[in-house]
Amino acid sequence: MSISMHSASAPVFVRMLSNLLAWLDKAQAHAEARKFDPNIYLGLRLAPDMLPFTRQIQIASDAAKGCMGRLAGAELPKWEDTEASLDDLRARVKKTIDYVQGFSAAQIDGTEAKEIVLQMRAGEVRFTGENYLKHFALPNFYFHVTTAYALLRHAGVEMGKKDYLG
Amino acid sequence: MSISMHSASAPVFVRMLSNLLAWLDKAQAHAEARKFDPNIYLGLRLAPDMLPFTRQIQIASDAAKGCMGRLAGAELPKWEDTEASLDDLRARVKKTIDYVQGFSAAQIDGTEAKEIVLQMRAGEVRFTGENYLKHFALPNFYFHVTTAYALLRHAGVEMGKKDYLG
Numbered sequence: 001m002s003i004s005m006h007s008a009s010a011p012v013f014v015r016m017l018s019n020l021l022a023w024l025d026k027a028q029a030h031a032e033a034r035k036f037d038p039n040i041y042l043g044l045r046l047a048p049d050m051l052p053f054t055r056q057i058q059i060a061s062d063a064a065k066g067c068m069g070r071l072a073g074a075e076l077p078k079w080e081d082t083e084a085s086l087d088d089l090r091a092r093v094k095k096t097i098d099y100v101q102g103f104s105a106a107q108i109d110g111t112e113a114k115e116i117v118l119q120m121r122a123g124e125v126r127f128t129g130e131n132y133l134k135h136f137a138l139p140n141f142y143f144h145v146t147t148a149y150a151l152l153r154h155a156g157v158e159m160g161k162k163d164y165l166g
Numbered sequence: 167m168s169i170s171m172h173s174a175s176a177p178v179f180v181r182m183l184s185n186l187l188a189w190l191d192k193a194q195a196h197a198e199a200r201k202f203d204p205n206i207y208l209g210l211r212l213a214p215d216m217l218p219f220t221r222q223i224q225i226a227s228d229a230a231k232g233c234m235g236r237l238a239g240a241e242l243p244k245w246e247d248t249e250a251s252l253d254d255l256r257a258r259v260k261k262t263i264d265y266v267q268g269f270s271a272a273q274i275d276g277t278e279a280k281e282i283v284l285q286m287r288a289g290e291v292r293f294t295g296e297n298y299l300k301h302f303a304l305p306n307f308y309f310h311v312t313t314a315y316a317l318l319r320h321a322g323v324e325m326g327k328k329d330y331l332g
Contacts, residue, residue: 002168003278003296012300046212046320112169130169134178136331142308143315143330150316153213164309165302 005071006108009133013064013100016145017093019166020057023152023159024090030157038086044151053151055081057089060144061096067137068100070116071129072107171237172274175299179230179266182311183259185332186223189318189325190256196323204252210317219317221247223255226310227262233303234266236282237295238273 031038042054051059058081069076077099083089111129118125118136127136149164197204208220217225224247235242243265249255277295284291284302293302315330 002170002275003174003300004168007296008169008174008300012304015301016305046316047322050319109168130173134169134174135181138178138304139182139308139331140327142305143312143327146309146312147316149309150212150313153216156213161306161309165305 004105004109005111005129005133006103006105009067009071009108009137010100010103010105012138013067013141014097015166016141017060017064017097017100019164020060020145020148021090021093022166023149023157023163024086024093026159026163027152027155027157028086030155034156039084041086041152041155042084042089044155046147046151046154050147053148054083054089056144056148056151057092058083060141060148061092063137063141063144064096065099067133067141068103068108071111071114071133072103073114074103074107170271170275171277171295171299172269172271175233175237175274175303176266176269176271178304179233179307180263181332182307183226183230183263183266185330186226186311186314187256187259188332189315189323189329190252190259192325192329193318193321193323194252196321200322205250207252207318207321208250208255210321212313212317212320216313219314220249220255222310222314222317223258224249226307226314227258229303229307229310230262231265233299233307234269234274236298237277237280238269239280240269240273 027041028038031040042052044053045051061079065079066076079092079095083092114129116127116129116132118127149159153159193207194204197206208218210219211217227245231245232242245258249258280295282293282295282298284293315325319325
């Protein structure tokens with residue numbers, strides 16, 4: 001018995017992205033109650049040299065897309081980063097969930113030892129599929145999803161660990 | 167071929183906790199360069215109703231400890247949450263790494279279907295070992311580790327994604 005590559009990836013991405021959709025709804029309600037434009041969230045940053053809310057969500061989306069596509073050996077679709085409203089961000093998250101769910105277990109399972117090559121600023125980095133999932137794709141995904149959550153909490157949206165975990 | 171429960175848990179905890187030790191060193195250096203007491207970090211919060219830095223690290227530590235101990239069926243050691251300095255927090259993180267590394271693969275592997283029962287405020291929650299790891303222990307761990315990172319970045323500590331991923 002063991003965990004398959006598909007069960008260690010797809011359901012994790014789908015669950016956290018679904019939770020993120022619920023956070024966006026709470027953020028919208030908070031903005032309406034406080035009478036500020038909900039699109040204000042898009043530019044919020046935790047530090048001047050950290051990426052804003054919109055980018056956190058776009059990169060979380062790309063982390064899930066890149067992981068599924070690379071493990072399956074699919075051509076990665078290029079998604080333009082043009083989201084300019086909370087509704088656009090919702091659509092991006094939903095598109096990501098659909099993309100993740102578009103892969104069958106058979107396409108992802110058995111990729112533990114598959115070579116994954118990333119082009120980074122510092123040059124090429126090579127992983128096995130398992131190490132790419134565990135030590136790059138998932139931490140990177142959690143980083144951006146959690147930073148998006150932290151930005152909303154910092155902005156006063158009423159949520160807690162239950163909303164985070166779903 | 168597949169991922170074992172041990173390989174999906176222990177190396178992930180150890181890697182992120184080791185990265186966290188490096189962030190604490192950078193935080194210390196930042197405090198010294200700016201001439202403020204490094205223990206100031208311990209009380210920082212991203213929002214008044216979020217837990218402070220010290221608790222983020224204690225809970226990340228407990229998430230890793232609880233996951234390994236519960237999967238192995240070990241009696242969980244009770245660690246008093248008495249850390250009052252950056253050095254104390256470093257010691258807590260190192261103790262956690264040692265605890266995680268104290269389990270052999272044989273103690274953790276094969277626990278995918280093991281029943282894990284958590285006592286939550288809302289009552290008892292039951293998971294399989296695999297779902298507990300993927301949908302509770304790991305997201306909870308990443309939540310607190312990433313929030314600790316976000317607090318340090320918010321406080322001006324110079325770090326980036328490379329420090330996060332290690």
